Amino acid sequence: MAALRWDGKLFVLDQRLLPWEERWVEVSSAEQAVELIRGLAVRGAPVIGLVAAYALALEAHKNPDLSYLEAQGQALAQARPTAVNLPHAVSLLLQVARETPEPERAKALAAAAEALHRADAEACLRMAQLGAAFLSGPSLSVLTHCNAGALATGGVGTALGVVRALHASGRLHRLYACEARPVLQGARLTAWEAVQDGLPVTLLADGAAGSLLASGAVHAVVVGADRIAADGSVANKVGTYPLAVLAQRHRVPFLVVAPTTTFDLACPSGAAIPIESRPAAEVRECAGRAVTAEGVGVFNPAFDVTPPELVTAIVCERGVIAPVTGENLQRVLA
Numbered sequence: 001m002a003a004l005r006w007d008g009k010l011f012v013l014d015q016r017l018l019p020w021e022e023r024w025v026e027v028s029s030a031e032q033a034v035e036l037i038r039g040l041a042v043r044g045a046p047v048i049g050l051v052a053a054y055a056l057a058l059e060a061h062k063n064p065d066l067s068y069l070e071a072q073g074q075a076l077a078q079a080r081p082t083a084v085n086l087p088h089a090v091s092l093l094l095q096v097a098r099e100t101p102e103p104e105r106a107k108a109l110a111a112a113a114e115a116l117h118r119a120d121a122e123a124c125l126r127m128a129q130l131g132a133a134f135l136s137g138p139s140l141s142v143l144t145h146c147n148a149g150a151l152a153t154g155g156v157g158t159a160l161g162v163v164r165a166l167h168a169s170g171r172l173h174r175l176y177a178c179e180a181r182p183v184l185q186g187a188r189l190t191a192w193e194a195v196q197d198g199l200p201v202t203l204l205a206d207g208a209a210g211s212l213l214a215s216g217a218v219h220a221v222v223v224g225a226d227r228i229a230a231d232g233s234v235a236n237k238v239g240t241y242p243l244a245v246l247a248q249r250h251r252v253p254f255l256v257v258a259p260t261t262t263f264d265l266a267c268p269s270g271a272a273i274p275i276e277s278r279p280a281a282e283v284r285e286c287a288g289r290a291v292t293a294e295g296v297g298v299f300n301p302a303f304d305v306t307p308p309e310l311v312t313a314i315v316c317e318r319g320v321i322a323p324v325t326g327e328n329l330q331r332v333l334a
């Protein structure tokens with residue numbers, strides 16, 4: 001299962017059509033990649049960085065001129081504001097472009113994008129093992145939110161990578177997936193990944209998470225991230241922050257799983273993380289049909305911020321950060 005394919009040509013699985021249809025779309029330009037990222041055809045912090053990197057490699061094949069590539073890179077970096085993986089990937093590729101003579105630029109950018117992809121896949125495997133080892137117990141029920149799986153990364157997933165590792169070692173009792181209104185990444189994507197892999201999965205409305213946690217049925221909450229600030233604040237899909245409050249209330253570990261490409265040490269705190277505001281239609285409509293009256297205002301932030309004191313641990317490929325403090329972040333990331 002993968003969100004993208006690269007063989008010198010770039011293809012992405014159009015996630016807007018899942019779980020109803022698996023349709024692969026060829027990406028042939030940075031402009032098209034921006035549209036696909038902005039429209040959530042491809043989504044998830046790590047994978048949008050990878051798509052941007054491959055799109056730049058494709059552009060370099062067409063026109064290796066540095067100022068042209070800089071302009072394409074800026075457009076890609078601005079496709080969505082919250083996931084720092086996106087500008088991280090673009091700036092790395094543009095650095096390679098600046099350091100490479102024009103005739104070799106296309107090949108160098110393709111190699112750099114492929115290296116980023118391999119690194120993300122390896123990080124997912126490492127985090128899966130670290131996260132599964134951090135959680136104690138022989139048979140665990142894990143609650144997750146949105147989709148932090150293979151569809152969001154270049155590998156097995158971040159949060160879902162931990163769930164897959166638990167399953168592989170016989171320690172997963174059940175995966176509880178919050179639907180993740182309004183775009184339903186949990187209902188449409190996480191549940192689909194779980195069924196594809198034979199994971200025992202139960203879908204719930206976001207509003208049901210409180211009573212599920214109160215019932216004692218959940219042993220851990222495990223989520224991904226889109227940006228982690230220097231103080232350990234975590235931006236993730238809207239609805240994550242209330243889950244962290246509920247997890248603390250019910251004394252359930254709250255684990256954030258994210259590769260180092262999701263950390264932004266230049267961002268001092270959660271208040272400085274740019275939160276994407278998405279179209280009102282995502283809330284006003286369901287399956288293309290209005291679910292509210294005309295004239296109703298909409299508040300539709302794509303993400304929220306969880307303060308570090310509500311996070312039990314952050315798992316990255318370099319290790320486990322716990323307790324979550326700025327000092328511990330620096331120590332693990334150094």
Ligand SMILES: CSC[C@H]1O[C@H](OP(=O)(O)O)[C@H](O)[C@@H]1O
Binds near residue numbers: 043145237
């Ligand atoms: C591997 S973490 C992916 C992260 O991205 C999701 O947001 P979106 O679907 O809007 O790209 C969500 O926040 C996930 O946790």
